């Protein structure tokens with residue numbers, strides 16, 4: 533609301549992009565595709581979690597900023613903001629400037645150099661193959677959840693699919709809620725799932741997931757959405773490894789929204805399969821919106837729950 537008129541918003545998060553548009557801002561959704569127009573006076577960004585993403589952003593900022601334009605990065609101490617500030621200054625040509633801003637730190641780098649001293653961003657833009665278990669190739673990129681190794685929680689959920697599919701007809705329709713690069717969709721497809729809808733808020737995740745749908749011949753669609761908002765269809769099965777953190781902080785309410793979204797997107801006889809870290813009170817969250825919640829697998833770190841009987845209230 534406090535942004536000056538003419539401010540353009542670019543977000544790799546669909547929910548933020550929608551919120552900005554709702555406030556009348558000119559917002560675009562992409563995987564940090566800053567314009568190479570060399571005409572911006574200021575780029576302001578909270579530091580992303582993954583170093584390759586931050587470096588990619590700094591490199592792209594150089595092409596987007598006018599000479600003398602500034603890049604503002606901010607974040608808490610644990611984000612590595614001081615290092616990012618130094619790297620940004622080295623890349624853009626100015627002297628590092630980092631100062632305290634409440635509990636955060638603000639790093640300012642000015643584009644003074646005639647050439648970009650490009651930072652190694654691990655070739656961030658490129659999707660790359662990750663050799664998953666079972667010999668299935670999945671495409672992924674830095675910054676995505678479990679991008680360089682299959683997440684053990686997601687693997688635990690995938691290991692239950694054979695039994696869950698055997699206990700009923702293979703689902704004709706499936707929702708992969710918070711799909712990331714689509715690991716759970718690929719596993720479900722391999723077990724005979726029908727049409728799959730995969731949703732996520734993260735632009736990079738959606739790009740990678742769409743690539744994996746094409747590579748694995750998966751019928752379905754990959755759509756940007758905040759907790760499946762705007763997805764009108766009901767499904768036979770929902771698969772979910774919900775986020776438990778937003779940025780660097782734990783966020784139980786975000787996790788709870790995924791349980792509600794699952795219940796709200798199932799047919800009456802539909803089922804949901806959730807994997808969560810053991811610290812997440814999954815049974816409590818599930819019982820608010822499902823009649824039946826059964827723990828079907830657990831390790832010292834993770835638990836998988838099979839949920840049935842979405843409450844009527846969720847089926848609006």
Ligand SMILES: C[S@@+](CC[C@H](N)C(=O)[O-])C[C@H]1O[C@@H](n2cnc3c(N)ncnc32)[C@H](O)[C@@H]1O
Pocket residue numbers: 547677678683686709710711712713714715716731732733734737757758759760772773774775776
């Ligand atoms: C724990 S990861 C699981 C990813 C993937 N399903 C897997 O098993 O590898 C959670 C995913 O939820 C996505 N996410 C976070 N907030 C979301 C929201 N509000 N709506 C949809 N997806 C969201 C994240 O981008 C991330 O890809």
